[in-house]
Amino acid sequence: MKFVVLWSDALFFLLLAVAVASGIWASRVEHLRLSWRKVGQSQVGMAAATLLLAFVAVALLDSLHYRERLPGDKETYAVEVRSALDALLTGLRTRTEKTYSAPLATHSFAKETLDGEGRDFPRLKHGGAHLGENLAAHETDIAHKAVQGLGMGLVAWLVLWLLGAPLRRAAPHLAWSAAFATLLVLCLAAGAVAALAQGYHVLGTDKVGQDVLYLTLKSIRTGLLIGTLTTLIMLPAAVFLGLLAGYAGGWIDDVIQYLYTTLNSIPGVLLIAAAVLMMQVVIDMHPEWFATAAERADARLLALCAILGITSWTGLCRLLRGETLKLRELEYVQAAQALGVSGLRILSRHILPNVMHIVMIAIVMDFSGLVLAEAVLSYVGIGVDPNTISFGTMINTARMELAREPMVWWSLAAAFVFMFVLVLAANLFADVVRDAFDPRAVK
Amino acid sequence: MSLLKVRDLTVGIGAAQPVDGVSFDLAPGETFALLGESGCGKSLTALALMRLLPAAARIERGSVRFAGDELCGFTEAQMRAVRGGRIGMIFQEPGTSLNPVMTVGAQIAEALKAHAGKADAERVVALLAAVGIPDPARRATEYPFQMSGGMKQRAMIAMALAGEPELLIADEPTTALDVTIQAQVLDLLRELQRQRGMAMLLITHDLGVVAKMADRIGVMYAGQLVEVAPRDAFFAAPAHPYSRRLFAALPEMATRQQRLATIPGSVPPLGTAFRGCRFADRCGEVLSVCRTQAPPWREYASGQRVRCHLETVSQTVKVGAGGTAPEPEETVTLLLEAHDLKVHFPIRRGVLQRAVGHVRAVDGVDLQLAAGRTLALVGESGCGKTTVGKAILGLQPPTAGTLKLDGKPHSGLAPARMQMVFQDPFGSLNPRMRVGAIVAEGRPDADVDSLLLQVGLTPEMAGRYPHEFSGGQRQRIAIARALAVGPQILICDEPTSALDVSVQAQILNLLTDLQERLGLAYLFITHNIGVVDFLAHEVAVMYLGRIVERGTVDEVLRGARHPYTQALLAAVPRIEGAASERLLVPGDPPSPANPPAGCHFHPRCPRATARCHGAYPETAVLSATHSVRCYFPD
Known part of the structure; x- marks a missing residue:
């Protein structure tokens, strides 16, 4: 086995490290600690944070990549790059059917000509295979497995609850009840799904027979990466240029304003499409840059993040420029100027800390928008690599099947539900963060 | 028979009671003044009478009887007929009380329609004329942004009069206005009250305004009335x-x-x-x-x-609790000289942003400041006094003129020599920094503990954040920050105008102490004549970018020769001698972008002649220290 660190993995770990480090830093700065405590005291905030953490955990597992060693004396490795999540879900990944099958079905979705028996729905290779000929037991088996799964989920939750006791003691004023209630729901759902997935395709299979549950779980990483890396790329530019334009004024302000006005006046999708196509050409011209298909797909994902980042910094930049224009006239900034404090120091000590709440709010609000943007772009065909599993590609492949009768709804529904939960959690969290950091809020 | 009878009125916000058991009566035609510092509950009392309390607040108990009706029992629909009809209200901030996208006439017509049923243009014009707005027919078609602050407050009063109110509630009606305009508006209110026989509930923190306007006075403290008295007895x-x-x-x-x-x-x-x-x-x-x-x-x-528990018969007002400090010896070391200082802001128009004119904020100012002395720069808002301060400090590059520090030409900042104390104690401290870091901003190695002690704070306050402090304490922190770099000159830009009277006194005492101890020179920018009298050695009066009169404090405040200075002094409401003869100046200060030809003051001046239209008067020297820019210094 050989570990592979893709560029996006490295950036994702870096991002997590930065988040943990800034968390430690925030706990030392009083006004930040107070604001975050307010987030923690909110029931909605804790529930949303728990959900987001679950998503992050899945994405983290999916970011530990490796190449398997092939059997034989020579040291050769498989060309497929797999992740820890793939290893955990080996069953789901390998139990592919021929084509579509409905959730929890035992038979295929389409009729086929069977050997000597005319046209009928063929039995699935894996879905419900353990039932054998005893098809009458199908429903009781599902119920049995679901109850078993729920029980396992409950046990898992109890273990987590016991493990969480020191946390609750350390910070008794936070809304732990909401967090553990969410966790209970999550554990029960995960337990039931895990138990059912042993014998069935819980969310059905897609056109080429891949398990939809597996696809949705793999999509989480793509969505999170696009949501966070894009912010990471655009943030320095937006913050620096916004503060500079607002504080320096004059021709610097003019240049920055012209820059973002011009960028804003080009239709976003057009700009992204042009950039993505150019990038695709570059990637296709240089196959020698990438050792595996996974690396190529990864490069495309990163490039997409960069392109989205370059086109989306203008909103925050404009907001920060306006706020800086206001802060610049405040008397504490003038007092600092009168004391001979340098411009860069005024920006970092007096202006940046006082616009951080806007940055904070913008990050969380943009996140959900970017997850949705990825879905839209992939649907249009200018998103991630077709080999990369993402919500967008899932929706894209499912769209034709909506016209079928009877409809193939599960791919779309699965992508929709997961994306909905992710974006809803992010939005709720953003609301709580905004309320907690808004200086005008009643203290 | 009283018109308004308030009994045991109590307003609650959560568990707190910002208004607690307030009772008073108001007779028709009478003026009752609610006097108190900020946060004592006087505005909430007025809002409770109108049943206009913010969502978080509610009337917990008490009764408000207005001409026999119990207002606390009225439905919202009944209250709407009372508000603006039988009870009119005017607010502190005329700028935000008028809708900026409606003409003034339309807004008055709206008030007329609501309470008189119909609104014709004649009534609107008549109302505007009644509040003394010149050319009311044209003004009715104008938008609020085309009017000055005083004019907007008059329009607000016209709106309040539209419903022919029996009671007018005036919540700090002149606090946002300049002192000459304040005098005009107060006279107008008194005149209207006399004509119409209205009762008035006047809410203010200004003892001078109370002395001029009130028949009876209620002093509020921490949500309660602590004294209710007739005016004469109260002021005696x-x-x-x-x-x-x-x-x-x-x-x-x-x-x-x-x-x-x-x-x-x-x-x-x-x-x-x-x-x-x-x-x-x-x-x-x-x-x-x-x-x-x-x-x-x-x-x-x-x-x-x-x-009060104390049953002593009230004593006369005791003046000056402390001992008299010795008059400092005359010092002649000139620290700072400004000669012909000008700050012009270009007005840019058009696509190419070409300058089509200039706002002459400061237009040729000469100043001298000696060590250990205080020079007060007095004037109304917009006269350029703050810009003078910033130009001297180096925050605002001057357009022309020379600055000399210790006799040597100087430009730009001189952080170690000159510092500034700002007006707004809430805006002048970074809310994200600890007090220790704020004080040490100019000199990282500053001795924060002793600086805090010097301004009357304690060293352990260094670890706290500004929001934990009151306005007066914040102003002390700002002074400590300025002192950290050891300046000889402190430019104080209205440092006490945002503070309550009792806290203002603490800061003024601190400033005099510091001057004695450290020999600081102050350039004290203010519009408050009382503060000038207390603190200043020399006074310079500014009008529209120029100094019109200068001299020692006695020469200017007690022997003013310029008609503007005289008008300014006369307009200040004083607590003694309420019936003094006053010299009211009409009109508003003109815009510094387009000052009148000749003497800038001549359109408002009672002594103006043809000569004043021609050219700006040269300086007339009256004594070694007293000079004035007027053709007819009397």
């Missing part, structure tokens, strides 16, 4: 210790180089649980019973009613 001898101290804290009441009497501490915050008298902690005459028992109402023969 205030009975409650708090009232007495409010008088003593006025800078007008102390002669120069004395210490002002202060009230220690500040107004208790909302939600404080009281036991006994609410003023006990700040009272100089506190008894042991004050801390345990709420004081009863006492009635005096003079008609004063006081909520």
